[in-house]
Amino acid sequence: MAPVRPLEAGVYVQELSNGPTLAFKDMAMQLLGNLLEYELARRHEELNILGATSGDTGSAAEYAMRGKKGVRVFMMSPHGRMSAFQQAQMFSLQDDNIHNIAIEGVFDDCQDILKAVSRDPEFKRRFKIGAVNSINWGRLVAQVVYYFYGYFQVTEDSSTHVDFTVPSGNFGNICAGHVARMMGLPIARLVIATNENDVLDEFFRTGVYRVRGRADTHETSSPSMDISKASNLERFVFDMLGRDAVRTRSLFDDQLRERGSFDLGGDPAFVEVATRFGFRSGSSTHADRLATIRDTWRRHDTLIDPHTADGVKVARMHAVPETPMVVLETALPIKFAGTIKEALGREPDRPQRFIGIEDLPKRFKVLPADAQTVKNYVAEIVLVPAE
Numbered sequence: 568m569a570p571v572r573p574l575e576a577g578v579y580v581q582e583l584s585n586g587p588t589l590a591f592k593d594m595a596m597q598l599l600g601n602l603l604e605y606e607l608a609r610r611h612e613e614l615n616i617l618g619a620t621s622g623d624t625g626s627a628a629e630y631a632m633r634g635k636k637g638v639r640v641f642m643m644s645p646h647g648r649m650s651a652f653q654q655a656q657m658f659s660l661q662d663d664n665i666h667n668i669a670i671e672g673v674f675d676d677c678q679d680i681l682k683a684v685s686r687d688p689e690f691k692r693r694f695k696i697g698a699v700n701s702i703n704w705g706r707l708v709a710q711v712v713y714y715f716y717g718y719f720q721v722t723e724d725s726s727t728h729v730d731f732t733v734p735s736g737n738f739g740n741i742c743a744g745h746v747a748r749m750m751g752l753p754i755a756r757l758v759i760a761t762n763e764n765d766v767l768d769e770f771f772r773t774g775v776y777r778v779r780g781r782a783d784t785h786e787t788s789s790p791s792m793d794i795s796k797a798s799n800l801e802r803f804v805f806d807m808l809g810r811d812a813v814r815t816r817s818l819f820d821d822q823l824r825e826r827g828s829f830d831l832g833g834d835p836a837f838v839e840v841a842t843r844f845g846f847r848s849g850s851s852t853h854a855d856r857l858a859t860i861r862d863t864w865r866r867h868d869t870l871i872d873p874h875t876a877d878g879v880k881v882a883r884m885h886a887v888p889e890t891p892m893v894v895l896e897t898a899l900p901i902k903f904a905g906t907i908k909e910a911l912g913r914e915p916d917r918p919q920r921f922i923g924i925e926d927l928p929k930r931f932k933v934l935p936a937d938a939q940t941v942k943n944y945v946a947e948i949v950l951v952p953a954e
């Protein structure tokens with residue numbers, strides 16, 4: 568279910584975060600878990616998902632795969648660096664097929680280990696290693712559906728156009744909106760909201776795509792949008808360039824690798840980004856998030872999380888009176904209680920089922936930030952199942 572509720576004149580919020588981990592990623596991941604279990608059984612195969620997370624993705628993957636036959640999850644997270652709530656969500660899972668690996672390091676160390684493993688095809692083949700990251704097409708396709716459902720809820724007939732604003736990081740969620748629009752859904756504008764990590768905002772304003780280094784990636788209060796490059800952008804650029812695969816590849820494989828950026832600002836196709844494809848963008852700051860959370864709480868009695876606040880702030884920059892604007896709610900406020908407290912002076916109410924979650928017994932393995940050690944740990948479990 569993804570109900571739309573009104574916020575203020577012409578602006579709506581679509582609830583996508585009522586799944587088990589309270590973030591929109593559940594919507595696609597829950598489907599993927601069932602599809603994987605079905606298909607693996609049909610092929611008599613198994614799959615070991617190796618991932619790295621700083622929060623939302625890892626818990627959504629674990630809650631989607633827990634108890635699924637033929638699938639194991641090995642999820643690396645930076646030891647002691649997630650919020651207590653996020654850590655408890657993941658580490659309290661007692662399912663045999665879920666393996667939490669707390670890496671002694673930061674998120675980037677987890678990602679480096681993942682990259683090291685993906686450069687070892689022999690290990691991947693032998694231990695049937697796979698991923699469910701944000702470029703997974705199964706996830707993207709599943710997200711297309713709620714744009715249609717949102718559209719139907721705010722319109723009477725199909726002559727009306729609707730705008731959507733999407734708090735964005737890896738360009739996965741909004742790419743699904745682009746697909747919905749290409750399928751014929753009457754979307755007028757697709758608005759990208761970023762935080763201080765404004766790689767996407769910069770691209771959609773100027774045509775310059777400049778991936779950031781580690782030192783230039785900010786740690787913000789909407790952490791699930793803290794990205795240095797947007798993994799799914801290539802999919803849109805391909806469409807923008809008239810589906811020219813050779814040119815798309817030369818931009819992403821050659822120019823990006825060599826120079827860390829490319830510039831399509833002068834390209835005739837770039838004009839169409841706003842016209843034919845309807846994209847707009849904007850970014851927000853920590854102060855904007857606090858102000859937006861406070862404002863929607865005081866004026867509309869609605870509590871939103873910091874990521875959704877990025878969306879509401881940028882939606883207000885682009886909303887036009889005659890077109891309904893739907894902001895996608897990407898997480899619930901309880902996941903980011905610290906920022907809510909900073910904005911309102913009090914923590915959000917906790918849903919019943921999460922009360923005391925931090926006190927549940929935890930299941931995790933602490934390992935050093937070393938790819939070989941992680942590989943050995945995975946190999947041990949895959950070859951000698953505990954059951």
Ligand SMILES: *Cc1c(COP(=O)(O)O)cnc(C)c1O
Nearest residue numbers: 623736737738739740791897898
């Ligand atoms: C993953 C996530 C995002 C960003 O979504 P993308 O598909 O990567 O653009 C935004 N908000 C929250 C809460 C998320 O978990």
